[in-house]
Amino acid sequence: MIDPAEYGAPPERNEIFAMMKQCILENRKVSFIYYNSNRQKTRREVAPLKLWYRGNAWYLWGYCYLREAYRLFHVHRMVEAVITDYFPPNFEESAFEAFRQQAVTPAPKLAVHLVFEASVYYRLLAIFPAEILERVSDRIEVKTEIPKTDWLYSFLLSFGSDVQIIAPESLRLKIRASLQKAVKNYE
Structure with a gap:
C-alpha cells in the first residue's frame, strides 16, 4: 500500500x-x-x-x-x-x-566530507548506505560523492547546527553564505 x-x-x-x-x-x-x-x-x-x-x-x-x-x-x-x-x-x-x-541522467557528483551530530543518525540512514556512516566519538562522519544539485544545498541546510561541512571548501562557503543571509532575516 x-x-x-x-x-x-x-x-x-x-x-x-x-x-x-x-x-x-x-x-x-x-x-x-x-x-x-x-x-x-x-x-x-x-x-x-x-x-x-x-x-x-x-x-x-x-x-x-x-x-x-x-x-x-x-x-x-x-x-x-x-x-x-x-x-x-x-x-x-x-x-x-x-x-x-x-x-534520470545523473548530475555531476561532488566529493564531500561531512560530520553530523549522532542525534540525526536516523535521518542519514534514509539517504546514505549504513556502511559509509562512520561513528567518530559521538558524531557521524560521511565521506562520499553526492549529486551536485539544489537538493544538496537544501538537504545540508535542513540539518542546521547538526552538520559540519569539512570539504569541499566551495560547499562550506556556499552553505555559510546561505546561513548568514538567513540570520539577517532575524536581525
Missing part, C-alpha cells in the same frame, strides 16, 4: 494529489496555477498522464497546453487546481520513457 499523504502537510496538498490521480484515471484535464523553481507563476492546463515519485517528491507528467509539449510539474507547487474537460487518450508510453531516461 502506498499512502501519498504527507505528515503535517496542509490538507489541500493531499487533495491535489488525489485530484491528479482522478484526472489520470478519467482522462480529464486539470487547470492550476503553477510556481516554477524561479518563483514565477503561470496558469496551466494539462492533460495529466503519470504521477511519478522521485527524490522524495511527487511529480505530475502530462501534456501542457500552454507550452504545447509534455512537461513535468512538482505537485507541491500547484495551487487552485480544478478538473476541466475530457481529453481523448492518445498517449504513447515511449514519450514518457524517453523523458524518464533523460531525467
Whole structure:
C-alpha cells in the first residue's frame, strides 16, 4: 500500500494529489496555477498522464497546453487546481520513457566530507548506505560523492547546527553564505 499523504502537510496538498490521480484515471484535464523553481507563476492546463515519485517528491507528467509539449510539474507547487474537460487518450508510453531516461541522467557528483551530530543518525540512514556512516566519538562522519544539485544545498541546510561541512571548501562557503543571509532575516 502506498499512502501519498504527507505528515503535517496542509490538507489541500493531499487533495491535489488525489485530484491528479482522478484526472489520470478519467482522462480529464486539470487547470492550476503553477510556481516554477524561479518563483514565477503561470496558469496551466494539462492533460495529466503519470504521477511519478522521485527524490522524495511527487511529480505530475502530462501534456501542457500552454507550452504545447509534455512537461513535468512538482505537485507541491500547484495551487487552485480544478478538473476541466475530457481529453481523448492518445498517449504513447515511449514519450514518457524517453523523458524518464533523460531525467534520470545523473548530475555531476561532488566529493564531500561531512560530520553530523549522532542525534540525526536516523535521518542519514534514509539517504546514505549504513556502511559509509562512520561513528567518530559521538558524531557521524560521511565521506562520499553526492549529486551536485539544489537538493544538496537544501538537504545540508535542513540539518542546521547538526552538520559540519569539512570539504569541499566551495560547499562550506556556499552553505555559510546561505546561513548568514538567513540570520539577517532575524536581525
